[in-house]
Amino acid sequence: MSAPPAEDLIKQWESEQASLRKQVLEEDTEDWQREPDFSGLERIGGVDLSFIKGDDVNACAQLVVLSYPDLEVLYEDSQMVTLTAPYIAGFLAFRETPFLLEALQRLERNQPTLLPQVVFVDGNGLFHYREFGLACHLGVLSGLPCVGVAKNLLQVQGVYKSEEHQSQIASLKKGGDSFPLTAASGKVLGKALRSSDKSSKPVYVSVGHKISLDTAVHLTHRCCRYRVPEPIRQADFHSREYLRKNFPAANTQIKE
Incomplete structure (x- = not known):
């Protein structure tokens, strides 16, 4: 008896993730990443999808x-x-990456001088079930450095919302403070970052592609006026504004 379609699809996607995972670069590859003040970095991208409330198929893809x-x-x-x-x-990533990649390719065709040198993704990178989240997927397919920043903790690979985790969050006293998200294997998959003095709730930063974790965390902090880094915050804002203007009768929902 053949496996149900969903099972077949999961096996196919797992195989694709495993293949693409081998291409992820977890180190700094760009000159600007090695500069203490990121000298040479001029353009930062942010991507997100926003949905109309009650509709999980039609969305606004934003860059x-x-x-x-x-x-x-x-x-x-x-x-x-x-x-x-x-x-x-x-x-x-299999739902969202194609449309985010299209937006980057459209920009490269039409206004290549504005192509970002790094992209912030509203989601996880290596901090993922199989160490290949949305930020890794988009990074490998676009060839651009990518950083995953999630607003909520993905409980995965032995990292849980435990008392110890809550205690570590409480120990983050100021913006820029962080602690590692260590898998049961001992590998550090990301960091919880207090991104702003004003917000005690951390964000979860992980490598997407072509950047080291320390650089990703440092850059994320540099890009935060509020809790969420500005590239992601602006992508979320513009996508929801687009839906509000074009679908005034519908309420939008924010993807967590």
């Missing part, structure tokens, strides 16, 4: 490019898209 270090919006692209792949936990 913004911000200047660095001023964090002012240089470019924004909002496109309504129809997601065709089903949602299966751990495989979000």
Whole structure:
């Protein structure tokens, strides 16, 4: 008897993730990453998808490019898209990456001088069931350095919302403080970062592609005016604004 379609799909996706995972570079590859003040970094991208409430198929795929270090919006692209792949936990990238990649490719074709030198992704990178989250997927396929920043803790590989975890969060006294997210294997898959003095709730930073974890954490902190780094915050804002203007009768929901 053949496996159900969902089972076949999961096996196919696991195989693709394993193959692409081998291409992830977990170290700094760009000259600007090695500069203490990120000298040479001028453009930072942010991507996100926002959905109309009650509709998990039609979404606004958003790309913004911000200047660095001023964090002012240089470019924004909002496109309504129809997601065709089903949602299966751990495989979000197969639903979202094609549309985010299209936005980057559209920018490269039309205004290549504005192509970002690094992309912030609203989601995880190596901090994932199989160490290949959305930020890794987009990074490998685009060839761009990517950083995954999640607002909520993915409880995976032995990392849980335990008393110890809550105690570690309480120990983050100021913006820039962080602690490692260590898997049961002993490998550090990311870091919890207190991104702002104003917010005691951390964000979870992990490597996507072509950047080291320490550089990803440092850059994330540099890009935070509030709790969420500005590239992701602006992508979320612009996508929800697009939905509000074009679908005024519907309420939007924020993807966590």
